[in-house]
Amino acid sequence: MTRKYCPDEFPITLCLNGYELATYQLTKADLDDWAVGYLYSEGIINEPGDLKRLTIDEDHGRVLVDMHNEFDAEAFSQKQKHFTAGCGKGVTFFSMTDVKKFPKIKTTRTVTLSYLLKKRHEFAQNSPLYLETGGMHGACLVDKDGNITVREDVGRHNAVDKVLGYAVREGLDPKSLILLTTGRVSYEMLSKAARFGIGLIGTRTAATKQAVQLANFLQIEIVGYVRGKMATVYTSQGRVLNDVSKVAGEQP
Template structure:
C-alpha cells in the first residue's frame, strides 16, 4: 500500500526579467525542466542560449544570451493544454505543422524492445512507485541506457527529459522517447521540436496528435503494456514482432 502523496508546488519562471508564467511542478530536476521548457516553447534553440539559471523560493530566474528575445514570445496567443493542471503552451497546431519534418532513417525497433524498455522505465521510476500518482518520461539511448525524469504533470516530465538530453547534447535521431502520459498535440509538439523519431506511451495518443505525427514523420506507439501495444503510424520505424498486437 502506497502511503506517500505526490507533491506539487507553484513555481514562477522569469526570463530576462520578464515573468513567463507560474507552473505547478514537482520540486525536483528543475534545471532540466527549465532548459526543456524554454526549448520546447521555442524560446531557446540550444543549451548555450542560457547564460545563468537561479532557483530561489518558488521562483526560477533565467538570463539568456543577448541575441535571444523574450518579449515577442510573451505577446503570442497562449493555449491551455489538456489535463495536468491546465498547462500553457505558445504553440498552436498550425505552428506545430511548421516544424521541420523528421528525416526518415533506416532505424527499425521491434515492439518487443519497446515493451522491454517500458518495463525498465517503470522499475526506474521511484516517485511513481512511492506515490502511484506521478508521471514520467524516459529517453532510451542507442546502447540501451535509459534516463528517467518524473513530475506531477506529463508535460513537465517530458520537458525535464528533453532538458536533460539538450544539456548532454544528445542526438535525437539516436533516441527513443517513452512517456507515461497521453500523447496529445502539444506533447507531440515537444517531440517534434526536439526531433525524436519514435515516441511511445503506456496510454493513448489523441487523433490530432496522430495526424500531426503522420504529417511530420514521427512514429507513435501507444498502450505499451505487458505484451501488447498499438502502432498508430506507419513510417516503418517499428517492427511488429508480436502476435497480440492491434495496428490502427
C-alpha cells in the same frame, strides 16, 4: 498496496531576464532540466549556449534564467496561449499550424515491439517517485545502446520537458533516441518531441487523433498502450516491427 507518500506539487515561477513568464505547478525534482526543456520546446532558446545563468530558488519557488540575448517581453506577452489538455493545465505558444512547419523527422532507427515493451518495463521499474506515491507521470529517453534516462513530475508535460531538457543540455542526438511517456500523447506533447527531432514515441496510454495526424505529417512513429504484452501502432512510418503476436495491428 499501501503508498507511503502523496505526490508533491508546488507553484514554481519561471523568470527569464527578469520577466515572469508564468507560474507552473511542478514537482521540485530536476527543475533545471525542466526550465531548459520548456524554453527549448517553446522555441525561446535553441541550445544551452543561449543561457548565461540558471538559478533554482526552491525557498521562494522561482527558477531564474538569464539569456545572452535580449528577451522581448512585450512581444512575448502578445503571443496567443494554448492551454494544454489534461493534468497540470500547462500552456504552449505553438499552435497545430505552427507545429506543421517543423522540419520532418529523418531517422533510420527501427525497433521491435518486444524491445519497446521491455524498455517500458525498465522505465516503470526506474520511476522512484511513482513507486513511492502511485501518482506521478514519467518520461524516459532510450538511447541507441539501450540506456534509459527517466524524469518524473506530477504533470505529464512537465515530465517530458524535463527529460528533453536533459537531452538538450547533454547534446544528445535526437535521431538515436526513443521517447517513452506515461501520459497521453496530445498535439502539444507531440510538438515537444518534434521540436527536438525525435522520431519514435511510445506511451502506456493513448494518442489523440490530432497528435496522430501531426505525427504522420512530420514522419514520427507513435505507439500507444505499451504495457504488458500489448501495444497499438498508430502511425505507418515503418520504424516499429511487430514481433509480438498479441500486439494490436496498425491503425488507420
